[in-house]
Amino acid sequence: MKNTQTDALVIGTGPVGLFQVFQLGLQGIHAHVVDVLDQPGGQCIELYPDKPIYDIPGLPYSTGRELTQRLLQQVAPFKPTFHFNQQVSQISHQDDGRWLVTTPNQQFSTRTLFIAAGVGAFVPKELKVDGLAAFTGTQLFYRLTSPELLAGQHVVVVGGEDTAIQNTIALTSGPQQASSVTLVHRRDVLHASPDALAQFAELRANGLIQFVAGQITGIQTSGDRLSGVEVNTPEDQTLNLPLDALLVCQGISPKLGPIAQWGLAMERKQLTVDPATLATSAPGIYAVGDVNSYPGKKKLILCGFHEATLAAYAAASYIDPQASGVLQYTTSSALLQQRLGVQSNAASATSD
Numbered sequence: 001m002k003n004t005q006t007d008a009l010v011i012g013t014g015p016v017g018l019f020q021v022f023q024l025g026l027q028g029i030h031a032h033v034v035d036v037l038d039q040p041g042g043q044c045i046e047l048y049p050d051k052p053i054y055d056i057p058g059l060p061y062s063t064g065r066e067l068t069q070r071l072l073q074q075v076a077p078f079k080p081t082f083h084f085n086q087q088v089s090q091i092s093h094q095d096d097g098r099w100l101v102t103t104p105n106q107q108f109s110t111r112t113l114f115i116a117a118g119v120g121a122f123v124p125k126e127l128k129v130d131g132l133a134a135f136t137g138t139q140l141f142y143r144l145t146s147p148e149l150l151a152g153q154h155v156v157v158v159g160g161e162d163t164a165i166q167n168t169i170a171l172t173s174g175p176q177q178a179s180s181v182t183l184v185h186r187r188d189v190l191h192a193s194p195d196a197l198a199q200f201a202e203l204r205a206n207g208l209i210q211f212v213a214g215q216i217t218g219i220q221t222s223g224d225r226l227s228g229v230e231v232n233t234p235e236d237q238t239l240n241l242p243l244d245a246l247l248v249c250q251g252i253s254p255k256l257g258p259i260a261q262w263g264l265a266m267e268r269k270q271l272t273v274d275p276a277t278l279a280t281s282a283p284g285i286y287a288v289g290d291v292n293s294y295p296g297k298k299k300l301i302l303c304g305f306h307e308a309t310l311a312a313y314a315a316a317s318y319i320d321p322q323a324s325g326v327l328q329y330t331t332s333s334a335l336l337q338q339r340l341g342v343q344s345n346a347a348s349a350t351s352d
């Protein structure tokens with residue numbers, strides 16, 4: 001298994017994890033960043049990409065998606081190394097004082113660890129039907145990560161919101177075009193952007209998408225293959241839908257998951273931290289954002305940004321106890337501007 005040595009590893013690419021990367025960069029510390037999802041943004045992207053946020057200082061209005069894009073732009077000078085689709089499952093303390101952090105794909109040996117895991121890892125809501133789980137990864141999918149796998153197949157998509165509708169539309173054309181696409185949702189009311197709903201309605205009217213209202217209650221098999229699903233309709237009829245592949249898009253829910261087993265002090269499912277440094281009960285491990293708890297904690301993005309700043313200062317002196325820890329302004333510090341890769345205006349700033 002690949003082992004990466006680093007000074008800092010951030011778990012979570014939500015807004016706070018991203019800003020942690022920025023603050024570490026200002027301290028001259030390069031970060032690796034891991035997320036179980038396939039894209040950055042955490043709750044901002046998964047739960048409210050197009051909804052407005054009004055309380056980010058200096059940004060009177062942005063959507064979850066815009067805020068994520070701006071944060072990515074802000075961290076770019078520090079060239080963080082992102083690792084997506086990987087859930088951190090285990091951590092252990094090594095004899096040399098570093099932390100060994102394990103994901104299914106690789107290990108990191110890191111001097112400092114920043115847990116910015118929010119409300120936990122977002123995992124797809126499962127479709128609970130007897131016998132179905134056995135087909136996970138072969139005929140049952142929860143994400144359309146490799147759409148070409150479904151090309152030429154009879155696909156049933158389950159769900160009634162954005163992701164289900166976008167995936168259904170995506171399977172009607174291009175290299176991933178399926179033989180047939182049927183969307184199953186418990187009722188004939190779908191929630192998505194007006195554009196997506198209009199496109200869906202047109203494809204449905206042209207017979208390129210079938211729609212069935214109802215709930216999947218059973219499966220049909222042929223040998224060791226999943227050959228169909230049974231759908232119970234609102235009229236209490238049972239329909240049999242033959243299929244090659246089932247794509248379930250019923251949304252996602254957060255699971256704190258393995259973090260609770262890492263032996264760190266916790267209080268009501270949050271990691272207890274010192275609010276001055278954001279240090280957890282383990283040396284070199286900091287917790288920032290929604291995942292932590294301290295007196296007066298507020299689960300707001302701007303509070304997470306403040307925490308990330310303090311944690312970066314604390315980590316810099318943990319990594320190098322000789323470091324001055326002196327506060328520097330990006331406006332006037334030649335060092336910080338050099339790290340940011342911008343033309344230094346430090347001389348004029350100090351002489352003014």
Ligand SMILES: Cc1cc2nc3c(=O)[nH]c(=O)nc-3n(C[C@H](O)[C@H](O)[C@H](O)COP(=O)(O)OP(=O)(O)OC[C@H]3O[C@@H](n4cnc5c(N)ncnc54)[C@H](O)[C@@H]3O)c2cc1C
Nearest residue numbers: 012014015016035036042043088117118120121289290301
């Ligand atoms: C509908 C809604 C509206 C909101 N509006 C506002 C608002 O207007 N203003 C405001 O300040 N706040 C708002 N919030 C709250 C805000 O979104 C959160 O405070 C913020 O997202 C917390 O950021 P975070 O980086 O700590 O965690 P998150 O955004 O939750 O990101 C955590 C990331 O960590 C990943 N992760 C977790 N565990 C692991 C693991 N073991 N391995 C790998 N990856 C892992 C997750 O996949 C996720 O991507 C809103 C929240 C919701 C739900």
